Structure formats: C-alpha cells, structure tokens
Amino acid sequence: MSDLVNATGAAARTADVLLRALGGRTVMLRMPAPAVPTDVTEQLGIATPTFQDTPLGPVVYRKARATVADAKAAKWELLVSATVVASLVGSLTYTSASVLFAAAYGVLSNDELLEIESVTQEQIFGEPYVYRLVLRAPLSQMV
C-alpha cells in the first residue's frame, strides 16, 4: 500500500488540494539570469544580472501575520506545493529544489520582494510533498 502511495504521488496531490482549499495563491519566484563566467565586471558589481519572475503556486502563508521581533525584519512562513517545485526544477534545469531556491533572489508577493532565509521540506516515503520557505521582509520596512 505504501508503495502505491509513493508511486502515484498521492501525498503531493493531497497537499496541493489542501493548499488550494486554504486559499492557495500564486507568488512569483524571482530568478537572476545565470552569471557570465568570463565577465569580471559582474564579480566587481559593475554589471548586474537581469531577472526573471516565475509563478509559484499554489502557496499559502502558514500564519496570517508575520513573526516580528525588535530591531529585526519581519519574517513569514510560506508553504509551497512540491508539485510546482518539481516542475520548476525540471523546466529550469536545476539539479534539485535546494539549488533552485539557493539560486533564487527572492519571492515577490504583493509587490514586495521577500528574501528567502531558509528552505525545508516535508517528506513521506522519501518524496517531498510540501516545501516550507522562511521569508524575510526588506530591512527598509523594519520598525
């Protein structure tokens, strides 16, 4: 039975259904263009990369309000469908989800660019069914 669940990706699809039922929405994953290996000006901050926004959904903020601490930027937890992450890893030719998120510049949500602070995944039978991103608001919004 466990093999059947694993092989069909039922857990990931169930998580997708739950994310949609909880008001799943779409945010944008902002990816920088690949670096130019021979261009030293990029390493010196003279040339800057272009960015591409890729839809990421369904996603749900785990809490309705951010985690706020004195003198620190607000943090959010975002639950992301493993199905969409798997499709992005394949279509953008990244080797794994961790490489994809490490390469991402941030998550664009409500016209606000949030930095990805950490990424963890929930697994069942070795297959991820949801990713948990900890996002940090820009320092300019710190209160």
Add this chain to the structure above:
Amino acid sequence: MQNAKDTFYVTLQSRLAALNPARTIVVRGVVRPGTLVEENELPSAWVPVNAFRLQWTGLHVNSGGPLPMVSMECSIQYATDGTSGNGGMDRGRLLAAMDAELVSALSAEPHTVPKMNYSAAGDGVAPAAMGTNVFWADPVFGAATAAEDRLARTTTVQVYAYQEAGEL
C-alpha cells in the same frame, strides 16, 4: 578607492585560484574561483563555506601628501563544515588549509600591483592600467570560532593606495 578595491580583489582571487584551482563556488549557476566580494553579490542569507568572502570594513584617508593616501581594511571571512563523508572531523585541517592558502597568496612577492580601472572592462576589453600601485600589509588572523559544526575565521589585511586625480 573603488579601483584599489577591485584591483586587490582580482589579484587575490587569481593568486588563490593558482594555489588551489579546486577551490570553487557556484554563483548563479556558474562555477567560479572560491573568492567573492560580498557587497558585489546579490544579498543572500546563504553563507558559502570553503570559500573566501571579502568585506571592506575600514577606511582612512591621509591627505598630507601630494596625493591622498587611502588605507582600507579588508576583512576576509572563511568557514568550513568539514567533509560530510568524514563526519566533519577534518574541519580543523580544512580551515588550516585555507589559512595556508591565504598566507601564501598575501605573502607572495610582490606585495604590490599596478592599480587597474575595471569600469570599462568587459568581454574582450582589458582593464586600463592607472599611474599608481596598490599595496598591502601582512594579514592579521583572528581567532577561529566554532558554531555547532562550523569552524570559521576572519582575517584582516590593510590595503593601501594613492587616490589619483579625478578617481572615484
């Protein structure tokens, strides 16, 4: 002073890459020598290990001479978690190897290089040589710090250059 910072970084990166070509990092999908300047990269919470991260932390200008003498402090941070296959038990040896590479790169003669202007450089366009040199003192190694399974050290080096007329 930006030209001096750029020149020092490119010099240090090329010396470290020559000493250990296997020390590399992946930045935006591209394999590069394992040295970077943090202020020139995209802001990120991710800290690369087994690589040298440069921060420009101090600045002092002496205007007494014909040309202003700029003294800048370069903070070089590096860390290692050891090799996972060895259970991280080799992290001390890996940090020592990075110490040795840094000593070799910064102690190698000459301690001075011509200052270059990279603002117009690019693919097929060489940087322009300027009229003065960039030079630096011996590095000062800070204490190694251990945080959970990570061993890290910060080394500082004073970098000097003359501020040429019209230079930013």
